[in-house]
Amino acid sequence: MEHRRSLPLIFLFLFISLLSLLGSAQAYKNYTVGDSLGWYDNTEKSNVNYQKWADAKNFSLGDFLIFNTDTNHSVVQTYNFTTYKLCDYDDALDSDTKIWSAADPSNTATVAVTVPVPLLKEGTTYFFSSDYDGDQCNNGQHFKIYVSHGKGLPDSLKSPSEQAPAPNSPDYNNDESAPDIVVPSNFNNPQGGDHKNDDDDNVKKASGSASLYVNSIMVLFAYFCELL
Numbered sequence: 001m002e003h004r005r006s007l008p009l010i011f012l013f014l015f016i017s018l019l020s021l022l023g024s025a026q027a028y029k030n031y032t033v034g035d036s037l038g039w040y041d042n043t044e045k046s047n048v049n050y051q052k053w054a055d056a057k058n059f060s061l062g063d064f065l066i067f068n069t070d071t072n073h074s075v076v077q078t079y080n081f082t083t084y085k086l087c088d089y090d091d092a093l094d095s096d097t098k099i100w101s102a103a104d105p106s107n108t109a110t111v112a113v114t115v116p117v118p119l120l121k122e123g124t125t126y127f128f129s130s131d132y133d134g135d136q137c138n139n140g141q142h143f144k145i146y147v148s149h150g151k152g153l154p155d156s157l158k159s160p161s162e163q164a165p166a167p168n169s170p171d172y173n174n175d176e177s178a179p180d181i182v183v184p185s186n187f188n189n190p191q192g193g194d195h196k197n198d199d200d201d202n203v204k205k206a207s208g209s210a211s212l213y214v215n216s217i218m219v220l221f222a223y224f225c226e227l228l
């Protein structure tokens with residue numbers, strides 16, 4: 001009978017669709033802030049619109065924001081709306097605000113930096129550059145995001161002391177200290193329009209063992225369908 005042969009194929013199709021849906025929902029992502037424009041105020045890059053950039057994305061625990069900028073701009077994260085609105089962390093509490101990359105205003109020559117920021121807490125959080133008394137923040141260098149649970153934090157990010165210094169770690173609020181998370185090595189020129197970040201966000205598959213597991217299930221399922 002016709003339907004006895006096609007039914008298992010339909011089930012297989014649905015099964016594979018479901019698996020790939022789950023796979024994409026569960027992958028951790030790295031989002032390059034501003035894509036190829038990087039992290040600058042609108043006096044330096046007139047067409048930046050970080051809120052528009054952020055509003056087109058869904059952020060989850062374990063994702064990273066990658067800030068490509070230079071030492072004339074900072075990366076400040078806060079959970080405090082007042083701090084965000086003021087564009088100023090001077091009175092911020094250690095528990096709700098973190099300086100991921102501090103600017104060095106004494107720098108005569110700016111240096112390119114890449115600052116990866118893991119999303120460690122569910123809910124609304126805010127980012128801005130605090131430099132020049134909030135001028136850069138007021139000139140468009142700020143945005144807010146909502147972080148949903150997703151698949152939760154990966155093991156590598158679960159202990160904040162391991163990979164991500166807590167906001168009350170010794171170098172917090174110390175503008176002089178070099179941020180230890182700055183990774184300039186794989187970074188070229190943030191101002192050039194031709195580097196690799198034009199592509200959409202990198203998708204990191206959950207893990208190799210998970211896809212092996214999925215493959216095994218599909219083979220077993222296909223075998224099962226043959227038997228029907």
Ligand SMILES: *[C@@H]1O[C@H](CO)[C@@H](O)[C@H](O)[C@H]1NC(C)=O
Binds near residue numbers: 056057058
């Ligand atoms: C974000 O999630 C909403 C609601 O689940 C969905 O409609 C939208 O397409 C998602 N956007 C992206 C870029 O994944």
Ligand SMILES: *[C@@H]1O[C@H](CO)[C@@H](O)[C@H](O)[C@H]1NC(C)=O
Binds near residue numbers: 072108110132135136
């Ligand atoms: C640093 O930023 C300030 C304010 O955004 C700007 O006026 C100044 O020209 C910048 N300096 C360098 C060296 O880029």
Ligand SMILES: *[C@@H]1O[C@H](CO)[C@@H](O)[C@H](O)[C@H]1NC(C)=O
Binds near residue numbers: 081082
């Ligand atoms: C937010 O930060 C301000 C200082 O910028 C502080 O006065 C206020 O208590 C903080 N709010 C909360 C809810 O922690």
Ligand SMILES: *[C@@H]1O[C@H](CO)[C@@H](O)[C@H](O)[C@H]1NC(C)=O
Binds near residue numbers: 116203
């Ligand atoms: C995302 O960024 C983090 C921090 O730089 C890095 O460890 C990880 O390998 C990146 N993942 C992808 C898929 O690029």
